[in-house]
Amino acid sequence: MTEIWQGLIKAIQLIVSLDPEVMEIAGRSLIISVASCLLASVFCLPLGGLIHFQRFPGKRTLISLIQTFYSIPTVVVGLLVFVLLSRAGPLGGLNLLYTPAAMIFGQMVLVVPILLGLTVSALSSVDKAIPDTARSLGASSLQIAVVVLKEARFAVMAAIILAFGRAISEVGLALMVGGNIRGFTRVMTTAISLETAKGDLELSLALGIILILIALIINIILNRIQQR
Amino acid sequence: MKKVTCYLLSILLLLSLVGSIFGCTSSGTVEPLQPKPRLKVATTTSLYDTGLWGYLEPMFEKQYNVELDILYAGTGIALEFGRRGDVDVITVHDKAAEEKFVADGYGIERVPFAYNxxxxxxxxxxxxxxxxxxxxxxxxxxxxxxxxxxxxxxxxxxxxxxxxxxxxxxxxxxxxxxxxxxxxxxxxxxxxxxxxxxxxxxxxxxxxxxxxxxxxxxxxxxxxxxxxxxxLNVYSVIAVNPAKVPGVKIDEANNLITFLTSPEIQNLIGDYGVKEYGLQLFTPSTGAEPKQ
Known part of the structure; x- marks a missing residue:
């Protein structure tokens, strides 16, 4: 027990004193995961709208398929991205493996299903009366889409935040395509994994506390959004 | 609605600000311009877990003005990284596997640099x-x-x-x-x-x-x-052969071999950890095979 307490106290000291290593790793985690979620949102939100508003054969199957990939294991995405980006692979020429760019790319792949699927369900949950009313008032398809999107904005935001939560907390992918290179691709989860393996628990605990704090902030925001 | 958006945006902004202050080294993606070349080395876990690489890394980076990316893995995986061309140079300790790696054309030469x-x-x-x-x-x-x-x-x-x-x-x-x-x-x-x-x-x-x-x-x-x-446990360094694996940064890789076998660094390897543990962790072997 004393080991845990001492570790916790040292961990809190590391956070309070803004230890450069802890801050650097936490900052890198945030940048990579914010970047991957924002980049994925840029094309997932319009694409989700397209899936919702268009009628096409196999639509239900496509949505089921997207939902299946909500829980795709991060190591499987890691493996896919590794095979793609490895110098012997099809995108090897880009020389991206073991860079933050590879991690952002991997996390984008990871969160695309969540963003797409939740955008579609956010749009579906908008009261049918709203687009009907808009149409009866003479709105064009584009105008109807804008009205529905506006109604669904909180649910869509919640989707982005959930995606961010998945991205920042995963470890398998970050380790496989980032390589956990100190000062370059080491993020909170991979650092925790390494430091625990090395038996240095303080740094692990400090980063773990920061991760939990981030989860807490995300939850507070989610709750606020859902109360609207 | 406005309140929430402001709240969200300010948090995102704050987070990325914190990141950009402390995480500037991750800017490989944020800024495409990279002034320093990067050299990727795959190392056996024992050289990493002992802290030897962490000790040598800044010296090499300073001396050759290069960013050294260290990937730690078992020798088998490190050699596989080399074969796939995902690293430029490897430091490992499995003589038979290393000789096969060189004989298959993936490595240029096996250069022993330390043993224990x-x-x-x-x-x-x-x-x-x-x-x-x-x-x-x-x-x-x-x-x-x-x-x-x-x-x-x-x-x-x-x-x-x-x-x-x-x-x-x-x-x-x-x-x-x-x-x-x-x-x-x-x-x-x-x-x-x-x-x-x-x-x-x-x-x-x-x-x-x-x-x-x-x-x-x-x-x-x-x-x-x-x-x-x-x-007997011999550590060697092998540059990946650019003739077999295109894209290898051979000049930087050769710099690393020169660095590891230089008299100055050999001395530092020999002294590494002696003060802390009271025993020599690694015996330098100046580029030659140690005698059993």
Whole structure:
């Protein structure tokens, strides 16, 4: 027990004193995961709208398929991205493996299903009366889409935040395509994994506390959004 | 609505600000301009877990104005990284596998730069009664009579490869050993974690001297078998051959070999950890094969 307490106290000291290593790793985690979620949102939100508003054969199957990939294991995405980006692979020429760019790319792949699927369900949950009313008032398809999107904005935001939560907390992918290179691709989860393996628990605990704090902030925001 | 958006935006902004202040080194993606070339080295876990690479990295980066990216993995995986062209140079310790790597054209030349010895460590009480036996005899006793827990790396690393050699020399088929029963545990992890696991379980394991010494304070394990010719452990550095694997940064890779075998760095390798552990972790071998 004393080991845990001492570790916790040292961990809190590391956070309070803004230890450069802890801050650097936490900052890198945030940048990579914010970047991957924002980049994925840029094309997932319009694409989700397209899936919702268009009628096409196999639509239900496509949505089921997207939902299946909500829980795709991060190591499987890691493996896919590794095979793609490895110098012997099809995108090897880009020389991206073991860079933050590879991690952002991997996390984008990871969160695309969540963003797409939740955008579609956010749009579906908008009261049918709203687009009907808009149409009866003479709105064009584009105008109807804008009205529905506006109604669904909180649910869509919640989707982005959930995606961010998945991205920042995963470890398998970050380790496989980032390589956990100190000062370059080491993020909170991979650092925790390494430091625990090395038996240095303080740094692990400090980063773990920061991760939990981030989860807490995300939850507070989610709750606020859902109360609207 | 406005309030929430403001709230969200300000948090995102704040987070990325914090990031950009402290995480500027991750800007490989944020800014496409990279003034310094990057060299990727795959290293065996023992050179990483002992902290040797962490100690040498800033010196190399300063001297050659290059960013060194260190990937740590077992020797088998490190060699595979080289074959795939995902790294430019490797530092490993498995002579047979290294010679094959060079013979297959993937590596240019195997340059030994340091050595130490493997040892079998275990609980001080030595329940299997194998203290000071020859490594082969110790393994034989573990397999046939003692059946005390033995933790194997199980990850195709150099240490794992050495373990297999000892089993073979002791007259056992490794495939039979690994399937023998509950006493033989495959950890599938680096040397440090494997030592921690052995300590937690009160088990024996084969380790390199350097990692054992640097982890000693966290372990309840003592050296059990530490002499015998098979226990020699040679670390070498190999540049990946750009003729076979396109895209290798051969000049930077050669710089790393020059650096590691330079008299100055050889001295530093020899002195590394001596003050802290009271024993030499690595013996420099100035680019030549050490004598057994």
């Amino acid at each position: 010895y493997f040892l079998v460590v275990g609980p001080a009480a030595d329940p299997a009664g194998i203290k000071d036996l020859k490594p082969e005899e110790a393994f034989k006793k573990l397999m046939t009579t003692a059946k005390e827990k033995f933790i194997s790396r199980g990850d195709n690393s150099g240490t794992h490869s050495k373990e297999k050699t000892i089993w073979k020399n002791a007259g056992f088929d490794y495939e039979i050993v690994r399937k023998s029963s509950a006493w033989y545990v495959e950890a599938g992890q680096g040397m440090g974690p494997t030592l921690l696991m052995a300590s937690e379980k009160g088990a024996y394991t084969l380790t390199d001297m350097g990692t054992y010494l640097s982890y000693k304070s966290k372990l309840e394990l003592v050296p059990i078998v530490d002499h015998g010719g098979t226990l």
